[in-house]
Amino acid sequence: MIAALLAAALALAAPEEVVPAVATDACPEPRTVLPRYPASLARANKAGVVLVGARFDDCGRITETRLDQSSGHELFDAAAREAVARYVLSGKQRAKARDGWVQAPVKFGGIRTVEVSEIPWPRSHRKPRYQADDQPLPFDSVAAFRTARPTEGGLVYREPYGIARATSGEVFRTTMAPDKADPGVFWLEYIIQSAPPASPVEPSSPNIYAAVARYRLVEENGEPVVRLGILCERPEEECQKLRDFLFQGLPFAKARRR
Numbered sequence: 001m002i003a004a005l006l007a008a009a010l011a012l013a014a015p016e017e018v019v020p021a022v023a024t025d026a027c028p029e030p031r032t033v034l035p036r037y038p039a040s041l042a043r044a045n046k047a048g049v050v051l052v053g054a055r056f057d058d059c060g061r062i063t064e065t066r067l068d069q070s071s072g073h074e075l076f077d078a079a080a081r082e083a084v085a086r087y088v089l090s091g092k093q094r095a096k097a098r099d100g101w102v103q104a105p106v107k108f109g110g111i112r113t114v115e116v117s118e119i120p121w122p123r124s125h126r127k128p129r130y131q132a133d134d135q136p137l138p139f140d141s142v143a144a145f146r147t148a149r150p151t152e153g154g155l156v157y158r159e160p161y162g163i164a165r166a167t168s169g170e171v172f173r174t175t176m177a178p179d180k181a182d183p184g185v186f187w188l189e190y191i192i193q194s195a196p197p198a199s200p201v202e203p204s205s206p207n208i209y210a211a212v213a214r215y216r217l218v219e220e221n222g223e224p225v226v227r228l229g230i231l232c233e234r235p236e237e238e239c240q241k242l243r244d245f246l247f248q249g250l251p252f253a254k255a256r257r258r
Contacts, residue, residue, distance in 0.1 A: 027059035030090035035083035035106055038075035048073055050080035050106045056097075060089035068103055080106035120178055121186070121252055125217050125224040130247050130255045133229035137214055142189075142233055145212045151177035151187050176250075186215040190232075190242060210234045213246055226253070 048071030055064040065081045084104050096102055139145040173192075179185035190211035211232040218225050228246060232239035249255035 028061070028088050030060060030093070031088050033083045033086040035079045035108065037108060038073075038079055041073060041075055041108070046073060046076075046108070048076045048108050050077050050108075052080050052084040052104045052106055053101045054084050054087065054089075054104055055100055056089050056094060056102070060087075060091075060094055062087050062089070066101075071108070076108050079108075120183070121250075122184075122217065124219075125226060126253055127256045128217070128224040128226045128249075128253060130226050130228055130249060133214065133216055133227035135216070135227070135229070137212075137229045137231050139212070139231065142209045142212050142231060145187075145189075145231070146209060150179055150181070152180045184217040186217075188213040188215065188246070211239070211242060215250075
């Protein structure tokens with residue numbers, strides 16, 4: 001299964017008149033913030049939508065929130081209000097206000113099963129053996145991989161290719177895409193998005209591109225094999241956990257038991 005955390009977003013249509021931006025350097029740039037996904041609800045595969053009402057100042061910073069529609073889970077409701085409190089609204093979003101309030105829907109996605117047809121992974125390797133690749137990766141760093149971009153159309157950050165989980169405010173993503181030149185090769189990237197800052201005026205931390213893995217599909221002794229090569233730039237304990245996890249196989253291509 002692949003867990004997909006849907007980012008919180010303001011679904012506010014542009015009105016005829018737009019509230020002009022306040023001409024001051026003190027105003028931060030408009031932004032939304034990913035909600036913290038409660039770990040207990042993630043483990044229970046719970047999903048929901050929260051409708052949060054918000055008031056704002058002249059710069060679009062949120063000054064007050066209220067619960068307009070509950071998800072049915074108090075933890076989702078609290079996490080949604082916490083995220084919206086860090087939003088900075090654009091002029092278009094502020095112009096949609098009614099009686100000084102805007103509404104922001106915040107979505108929490110559950111776990112969904114990915115069908116094999118949704119990713120160009122061959123049927124021949126649905127139940128392969130996973131083995132460490134004896135061929136070195138053509139990159140000596142994750143940064144070099146990102147510069148070369150060997151994937152077809154770039155890595156895709158949406159279902160069914162993306163995985164996203166959030167704990168303690170951080171969002172962990174693994175994204176997958178086929179190789180541009182070799183249909184028997186797939187690339188996976190592991191990304192850590194830092195927790196949002198405590199207030200809208202604080203700068204956001206950059207994403208951490210922590211690891212990249214190559215899935216090389218071959219046939220050995222008449223059986224399907226995935227040769228897996230991993231380049232990890234995190235502490236060794238974290239890298240080992242990632243390796244152990246990846247060698248269990250993919251949701252649509254679980255490792256064959258020996």
